[in-house]
Amino acid sequence: KQEVTQIPAALSVPEGENLVLNCSFTDSAIYNLQWFRQDPGKGLTSLLLIQSSQREQTSGRLNASLDKSSGRSTLYIAASQPGDSATYLCAVMDSSYKLIFGSGTRLLVRP
Amino acid sequence: EPEVTQTPSHQVTQMGQEVILRCVPISNHLYFYWYRQILGQKVEFLVSFYNNEISEKSEIFDDQFSVERPDGSNFTLKIRSTKLEDSAMYFCASSELRTGGAGGYTFGSGTRLTVV
DSSP: OOOEEEEOSEEEEETTOOEEEEEEESOOOOSEEEEEEEOTTOOEEEEEEEETTOSEEEETTEEEEEETTTTEEEEEEOSOOGGGOEEEEEEEEOTTSOEEEOOOEEEEEEO | OOOOEEEOSEEEEOTTOOEEEEEEOOTTOOEEEEEEEOTTSOEEEEEEEETTEEEEEOTTOOTTEEEEOOSSSOEEEEESSOOGGGOEEEEEEEESSTTOOTTOOEEOOOEEEEEO
16 A cells, blocks of 8 residues: 655745755555645645656756655755745555645745 | 636535535546545545546545536535534545646645534
8 A cells, every 4th residue: 555754744944945855655656746735724736746757857946856666756945935835745646546645744934 | 827626615514414515627637536635634535537437436435425527517526414524625636637647636725624
């Protein structure tokens, strides 16, 4: 059964810092991995999608990498801003086409 | 940018009542989903829907749940007799392809269901 783990659970950084969020999954048989952002009480906003054949994807200040064989992904946020404060969720699409989510990393960027 | 629209944003209902949560997926998407997130817990899969039938459902999706695409645009989740433990944020999502497609899944902003 696929399990997705995200560490750290919470992170507080000063504005301007570069940071890395980690995601690990137990079964490497995935179709893709997607990173989402969730603001308190709100929906899920897709940030980056990495197909299983890809190694990384970039969008603006965000870069996500995927190492399928080791069951790991990282989300790198460059030059963090207070507006980046949110919960970041990692989800893998398993062999039955379901998204399996991690518990998220709650990020606070302090001005 | 195309959006998945969910209504209502918040619904309060009494235990035992029926509720219908509504979603308008992105128009050219073919695959539709419901996920839910109980407060403080992970987002979890409920059901996937394609070609007017359920493709996959989780153990949570028992006989009190049903989904329907009543017309060409809406996708609904019905809970027949709500229980306290059904209180959660319910997310609708859609995708172009079964594996997500170029954009992956697009989620709506959710309906917060509170059962009292």
